[in-house]
Amino acid sequence: MGGTATWEGQDLATCENQINRWGLRAFEAEAQHGRIRPGDAAFPEWDSSIHTIDPFPIPDSWPRWRAVDYGYAVPYCCLWLTRNPAGRIIVYRETYGAGKTASEQAYEIRVLSLGETYFTSVGDPAMWAEKREGQRYQSVASQYGELSVPLTQASNNRIAGWNRLHELLAYAEGVAPGLQVFKTCDNFIRTFPMLTRHPHKPDDVDDNPLLEDHAGGHRSVRCDGGTVVGYDEAPEAARLHRWCPQVRSRR
Numbered sequence: 001m002g003g004t005a006t007w008e009g010q011d012l013a014t015c016e017n018q019i020n021r022w023g024l025r026a027f028e029a030e031a032q033h034g035r036i037r038p039g040d041a042a043f044p045e046w047d048s049s050i051h052t053i054d055p056f057p058i059p060d061s062w063p064r065w066r067a068v069d070y071g072y073a074v075p076y077c078c079l080w081l082t083r084n085p086a087g088r089i090i091v092y093r094e095t096y097g098a099g100k101t102a103s104e105q106a107y108e109i110r111v112l113s114l115g116e117t118y119f120t121s122v123g124d125p126a127m128w129a130e131k132r133e134g135q136r137y138q139s140v141a142s143q144y145g146e147l148s149v150p151l152t153q154a155s156n157n158r159i160a161g162w163n164r165l166h167e168l169l170a171y172a173e174g175v176a177p178g179l180q181v182f183k184t185c186d187n188f189i190r191t192f193p194m195l196t197r198h199p200h201k202p203d204d205v206d207d208n209p210l211l212e213d214h215a216g217g218h219r220s221v222r223c224d225g226g227t228v229v230g231y232d233e234a235p236e237a238a239r240l241h242r243w244c245p246q247v248r249s250r251r
Contacts, residue, residue: 020098042162042195045169052189055182058082058092066109066121068151070140074098078109079188080116089168091181094188102140106147113149123151 058064062082069077080093095112097105127140141151155161168178181188 040196041193043166043169043192045166045171046193047171048189048193050171051169051177051180052183053090053180055092055184058090064116064118066113066118067154068105068109068121068123068127068144068149070102070105070124070127071098072100076100076105077187078105078112079185080113087178088176089179091179091185091188093182094185096187102143103147106144106149109144109149110147121149121151122154125153125156127151128153 062084064080064082067079067081071077075096075098077094077096079091082090082092084090093112095108097108100108123141123144127144130136130139141153144151165179171177183189
């Protein structure tokens with residue numbers, strides 16, 4: 001890997017650790033000054049000076065929802081979202097991590113959610129799988145439910161979701177975008193701009209399993225089905241959970 005490291009004195013072990021934690025593309029951007037060509041960016045309208053905001057207390061009257069993408073060898077990701085009276089969606093919290101069981105993930109999400117009420121929590125449809133390699137197992141969604149984190153199955157309508165996300169990111173002078181992210185959501189902010197177009201499907205985002213799209217393709221912002229999950233009462237709207245830095249593997 002070429003380039004000059006951002007931090008001097010990094011040895012190979014440090015670099016490998018950062019790649020494992022963030023994903024290859026995030027590492028290239030942070031440590032090797034790697035950048036995506038403007039024409040390849042899936043969402044060129046993203047502007048961190050516009051789409052990120054300082055954290056503030058969320059009023060109890062604002063609707064809230066959560067969106068989860070499971071992973072074990074690769075990080076799982078949960079995002080917390082709300083919508084203000086003007087209709088703007090705000091990502092106000094994130095968590096991710098690899099090497100955690102479904103029960104450990106659900107417990108972590110439950111602890112981070114203390115004192116809050118959600119009218120829905122959505123999950124990757126793969127979390128409902130009960131068969132792997134011909135064997136029958138308890139689904140991840142069921143394990144979450146046993147720990148009081150019930151999930152609603154999201155949709156995989158990718159193209160409609162990405163189109164809706166373009167609409168949410170749009171802004172004009174004096175008009176804020178329909179989606180903003182708390183500046184404390186470091187992984188979302190770092191990896192979302194790195195999402196690239198699919199090489200053969202210009203309206204889709206590259207789903208190469210070696211790219212860290214865990215948070216960037218998250219259902220709750222991708223808005224599968226063209227609506228906003230939780231607020232429009234349409235579970236197929238969730239798609240924010242692929243923006244956590246990772247090197248994805250097929251599962």
